[in-house]
Structures are given as C-alpha cells and as structure tokens.
Amino acid sequence: MTAKDCGHHDDDRKALQRRLWAAIVCSIIFILLLILLVWLILRPTKPHFILQDATVYAFNLTTPAATLTTVLQVTLSARNPNERIGIFYDRVDVYASYHGEQVTLATLLPATYQGHKDITVWSPFLHGESVPVAPYLAVSLDQDQFTGTVLINIRVKGSIRWKVGTFISGKYHLNVNCPAYINFGKKNNGISLGSPVKYQLIMDCNVDV
Structure with a gap:
C-alpha cells in the first residue's frame, strides 16, 4: 500500500x-x-396557595427584653392549575414572620408530588420560643397588640420541579407569602400558652416561581 x-x-x-x-x-x-x-x-402555571386558617397557641411579647414567643398551627392548601403538568415539591419550608423578620423556626413539609388539577393540604406547627426582635419591631408589635390586630406573614420557601409526561424539569425556586391578620381584640397583650384561638382566614397568597 x-x-x-x-x-x-x-x-x-x-x-x-x-x-x-x-x-x-x-x-x-x-x-x-x-x-x-x-x-x-x-405553558406551566405556578401553583395557587391559600392560607385557610391559623390556630394561635401562644403569641407573647416580653418586655423589656424584646423577645417574642410564637406557637401556631396553620392550614395551607396548594392547587396545581395545570391540566398536563405535574409538580414535585422537593424541599419546602414554612415559617412565620413579622414585618419581614422571621419569628419562628422553619418547619419542613413532606416531599410531595401533585398531579394535574390536584389539591394538597398541609397543617404544620410553627414554633418560636423567646425569639429576640429588633427594638423598633418590639415597639410596632406592642402598638399592634394594643390596637388589637397583628399582621403575621406565613412564608413558604423551597424548590419545585415540573413534570410533563416522562420529562422532569430542573429545580425552580418557590417563594410564597401569605398574610394573616390576627384579631386579638383591643388593648390585648397577646395569647398565653394553653389558651388556643382558631382563626378562619381563607387568604390568597402571593406566589413567585
């Protein structure tokens, strides 16, 4: 060759x-x-969250130390509005905040798959024992309690994935904000541990994905 x-x-x-x-x-x-x-x-549509109710077991501001004790159980429902797309909730945490400051520990929700048009309901407990709050927040909270209504935000943060047939997408960040207006009555100092009060709220939540 x-x-x-x-x-x-x-x-x-x-x-x-x-x-x-x-x-x-x-x-x-x-x-x-x-x-x-x-x-x-x-065209996947983000899930629709509703804060159905909140049972407050404790909500006490201690002064002058400016610490807040919060114990509550909330009921959250999430609806998948998509007809052909499923949703995986991989790791999702729930906590309560006041004026943007976290006042309870984050509670991890169980990993869940949500089929087409399905509704999932969670009822996590949220705990915050003697959580220090900023002085200006303590003043604001004291004023809110005096007037009788406190706005607590229930926050949901985590990651989701979309499922189309056999295809599963990468992770997308989930950020949910649910306002909860708690009415304690005028000139109220909060709720002591052992005297739970349940509030029917039915509040739409703001959802970002």
Whole structure:
C-alpha cells in the first residue's frame, strides 16, 4: 500500500467522524428544541396557595427584653392549575414572620408530588420560643397588640420541579407569602400558652416561581 492510499483512508475516517459528530449534535439540538416547543405550548402555571386558617397557641411579647414567643398551627392548601403538568415539591419550608423578620423556626413539609388539577393540604406547627426582635419591631408589635390586630406573614420557601409526561424539569425556586391578620381584640397583650384561638382566614397568597 502506498503512502497516498494511507492518506486517503485517513481522510475518509476523519470525514466519517465529522459526520458522526454532526449527527449527534443535530440530534441533541432537535431533542432540546422539541422539549422547548412542548414547554411553550403547555405553558406551566405556578401553583395557587391559600392560607385557610391559623390556630394561635401562644403569641407573647416580653418586655423589656424584646423577645417574642410564637406557637401556631396553620392550614395551607396548594392547587396545581395545570391540566398536563405535574409538580414535585422537593424541599419546602414554612415559617412565620413579622414585618419581614422571621419569628419562628422553619418547619419542613413532606416531599410531595401533585398531579394535574390536584389539591394538597398541609397543617404544620410553627414554633418560636423567646425569639429576640429588633427594638423598633418590639415597639410596632406592642402598638399592634394594643390596637388589637397583628399582621403575621406565613412564608413558604423551597424548590419545585415540573413534570410533563416522562420529562422532569430542573429545580425552580418557590417563594410564597401569605398574610394573616390576627384579631386579638383591643388593648390585648397577646395569647398565653394553653389558651388556643382558631382563626378562619381563607387568604390568597402571593406566589413567585
């Protein structure tokens, strides 16, 4: 075999490799475009959260130490509005906040898959024992309690994934804010441990995904 013949075979091998790589790249691009097209047609809609009720077991501000003790149980419902898309709730935490400051520990919700149009209900307990609050928040909270109404925000944070057929997306950040107006009555100093009060709220939550 001459050197010319060897060079010819090398050129054929390189051309075959180039065609093979081009076919692989085109296949990957086609699959990605197909997934994107299906995704755009289906248009996933973020879940709809409702804060149904809150049972307050304790809500006491201690002065002058400016510490807050909070014990409550909330009922949250989440509805998947999508007809062809399921939702995986991978890791989702719930906690209570007052004027943007977290006042309870985060409670982890169980991992859940939500089918098309399904509704999931959670009833987590939220605890915060003698949590220090900023002095200006202590003043604001004292005033709110005096007037009888306190706005507590129930926050839900975590990650979700979308499921379309056998395709499962990457993780998306879930951020939910549920306002809860707790009416203690005028000139009230809060609720002492052992005297729970249940509030029917039915409040729509703001959801960002």
